Amino acid sequence: MSTSSMSMSLLQFCFQQCPSHSPSLFSPSSSSSNFSVATTKPAAVTCCFSQSQFQSQVSVVNGNVDSRVSERTEIRLGLPSKGRMASDTLDLLKDCQLSVRQVNPRQYVAQIPQISNLEVWFQRPKDIVRKLLSSDLDLGIVGFDTLSEYGQGNEDLIIVHNALEYGDCHLSLAIPKYGIFENINSLRELAQMPQWTAEKPLRVATGFSYLGPKFMKDNGLKHVVFSTADGALEAAPAMGIADAILDLVSSGTTLRENNLKEIEGGIVLESQAVLVSSRKALMQRKGVLDTTHEILERLEAHLRAIGQFTVTANMRGSNAEEVAERILSQTSLSGLQGPTISPVFCKRDGKVTADYYAIVICVPKNALYKSVQQLRAIGGSGVLISPLTYIFDEETPRWRELLSKLGL
Ligand SMILES: Nc1ncnc2c1ncn2[C@@H]1O[C@H](COP(=O)(O)OP(=O)(O)OP(=O)(O)O)[C@@H](O)[C@H]1O
Ligand SMILES: O=P(O)(O)OC[C@H]1O[C@H](OP(=O)(O)OP(=O)(O)O)[C@H](O)[C@@H]1O
Ligand SMILES: [Mg+2]
Numbered sequence: 109m110s111t112s113s114m115s116m117s118l119l120q121f122c123f124q125q126c127p128s129h130s131p132s133l134f135s136p137s138s139s140s141s142n143f144s145v146a147t148t149k150p151a152a153v154t155c156c157f158s159q160s161q162f163q164s165q166v167s168v169v170n171g172n173v174d175s176r177v178s179e180r181t182e183i184r185l186g187l188p189s190k191g192r193m194a195s196d197t198l199d200l201l202k203d204c205q206l207s208v209r210q211v212n213p214r215q216y217v218a219q220i221p222q223i224s225n226l227e228v229w230f231q232r233p234k235d236i237v238r239k240l241l242s243s244d245l246d247l248g249i250v251g252f253d254t255l256s257e258y259g260q261g262n263e264d265l266i267i268v269h270n271a272l273e274y275g276d277c278h279l280s281l282a283i284p285k286y287g288i289f290e291n292i293n294s295l296r297e298l299a300q301m302p303q304w305t306a307e308k309p310l311r312v313a314t315g316f317s318y319l320g321p322k323f324m325k326d327n328g329l330k331h332v333v334f335s336t337a338d339g340a341l342e343a344a345p346a347m348g349i350a351d352a353i354l355d356l357v358s359s360g361t362t363l364r365e366n367n368l369k370e371i372e373g374g375i376v377l378e379s380q381a382v383l384v385s386s387r388k389a390l391m392q393r394k395g396v397l398d399t400t401h402e403i404l405e406r407l408e409a410h411l412r413a414i415g416q417f418t419v420t421a422n423m424r425g426s427n428a429e430e431v432a433e434r435i436l437s438q439t440s441l442s443g444l445q446g447p448t449i450s451p452v453f454c455k456r457d458g459k460v461t462a463d464y465y466a467i468v469i470c471v472p473k474n475a476l477y478k479s480v481q482q483l484r485a486i487g488g489s490g491v492l493i494s495p496l497t498y499i500f501d502e503e504t505p506r507w508r509e510l511l512s513k514l515g516l
Contacts, residue, residue: 182227183389183399186239186248189216189230193381196274197249200381204406226399234258237384240265246389246396247403251275253356253379257316264387266513268400269407269506272381273414277358279316281323281374284345285367295327295373298352304331313337313344314354316376323354323376342366383407390514404507409498415473416496419480421488422452422464431465438482440475470496 187201187208188194198208201220208228210218218228229245236248237258249272259265283289283298292298304310309331314320317336324332335350342362344350354376357363363370383403389396425431428449435441435449447469451462467488471479480491 181225181394183225183393183396184227184229184245184247185220185403186229186231186236186245186250188233188236188250191233193233193249193251193275194230197381200272200274200407200410204403204410206403206406223399223402225395237265240384240386240389243386243388245386246393247383247385247400249381249383251277251379252382253277253279253316253319253377255382255384256377256379257319259384260318266385266387266390266510267382268385268404268510269383271411272383272407273411275379275381277356277380278378279319279354279376280357280370281312281352281354281376282342282357282363282368282370283352285369289351289369292371293369294371295329298371298374299327299329306331309333310352311335311350312352312354313341313350315339315341316354319376320354327373342368387514390510400510401507404510405500405504406498408504408506409500412499412501413496416499417471417473417476417493418468418496419471419476419483419491419493420466420468421483421491422466423483423486423488424463425465425487428465431467434486435467435469435483438479438486440471440479440482441469470499 187197201208206220206222208218208220210228210230216230218230220226220228229239231239231245233250233254234257236245236250237255239245240248241259241262241264247268252267252270255265255267281295281298283292288301288303289298292301298310301310310329310333312320312324312332312334313336314334315336315338317334320334321332334354335344337344341350341353341355343366344353345368346366353368356379357370360370385396385400390400391397423431423434425434428451431449432447435447441447447467450466450468452464452466453460453462454464455461467483469479476493480493483491
């Protein structure tokens with residue numbers, strides 16, 4: 109038997125036999141509620157076999173087995189290796205002038221040439237969270253749902269940017285539209301159904317074996333049992349395996365196609381991509397704070413600029429103040445901090461004069477046409493519009509927030 113197949117069979121034995129890995133391992137810390145999660149995928153497992161069995165100890169941990177902070181000098185950023193988040197993450201970084209240089213898609217390490225001493229490691233999102241916790245990564249981009257599920261509220265995980273504006277979805281409880289659930293439309297009504305007892309609890313299928321039980325406990329639902337599967341959870345009620353499911357929803361198509369509905373009060377969390385860092389890395393590893401600042405500034409500058417346009421126009425006027433007053437009288441023309449107005453000089457009869465003023469304002473996409481109409485109405489001509497690429501503020505509010513979270 110090869111070494112790998114040997115350890116696999118030991119593990120299987122461990123899951124079946126080791127009493128410390130009974131489903132109660134995944135119950136929330138409430139003794140009064142009746143929760144359990146049946147799963148074959150615990151986060152970290154240590155099995156001890158008696159001397160007579162194997163004379164050895166088998167450990168499985170997610171990430172670094174060594175608790176010492178490694179002495180590497182490179183800074184590591186974890187990015188999703190595949191799946192929904194992967195290409196959007198690379199696109200966002202590219203838009204921030206932080207293109208990732210990856211030699212081929214199966215190579216899991218890459219560089220961002222713009223930032224020296226930064227290594228990019230492609231990992232599955234849940235492993236990014238685990239590796240942040242084990243100090244094998246310093247920064248990462250994942251969905252907020254994954255961060256919440258696998259981070260489990262660990263204070264070492266600090267959200268640096270909470271809204272990267274892609275990967276939008278929500279984690280939600282859903283029940284069948286038919287049968288005993290036909291008239292159930294809220295979590296409260298679901299909780300009050302007489303069907304759920306200690307002997308016959310509400311059966312919920314989910315991949316979120318931390319957030320699921322926590323949500324039920326926080327909402328006072330007793331008598332719930334969770335089961336897990338890797339996907340296609342929406343089939344579980346129709347298959348008779350579960351009464352409800354707790355899963356991610358974005359368009360809602362999968363729920364609809366499987367005759368399921370969301371209920372009022374059933375949303376566990378709203379999610380989108382976030383930039384997260386390890387507090388330990390920010391505080392202890394040289395360069396992480398500076399690199400985080402640079403990445404955050406670029407992200408903020410790009411995300412602030414999305415959907416914004418610069419509008420320039422010429423306007424006749426006797427002086428800048430008078431032009432400013434005309435512009436500020438219009439609701440759609442105030443810009444980010446008010447209009448920039450500069451004299452357009454020309455030479456007439458040997459004298460330099462300014463009959464026209466150039467104005468520059470920032471306008472969001474949805475107000476674009478309205479602002480052009482308003483500009484024209486007050487005498488604007490030669491209106492030019494171009495998309496904005498970056499808006500760098502004096503200092504990003506999120507940077508100040510980060511420093512305060514770190515107590516700096
Ligand atoms: N409709 C959706 N369904 C699932 N995830 C979504 C959806 N919309 C956005 N997301 C985001 O994408 C992430 C899932 O991406 P993906 O399925 O590639 O991840 P994964 O962790 O590799 O999944 P798995 O390991 O289960 O295959 C979610 O954590 C969530 O943040
Ligand atoms: O609201 P929607 O836009 O329909 O998206 C939601 C569905 O997408 C995800 O499944 P995924 O496609 O990853 O398949 P899986 O469940 O088989 O992993 C998620 O688990 C939902 O089932
Ligand atoms: Mg699914």
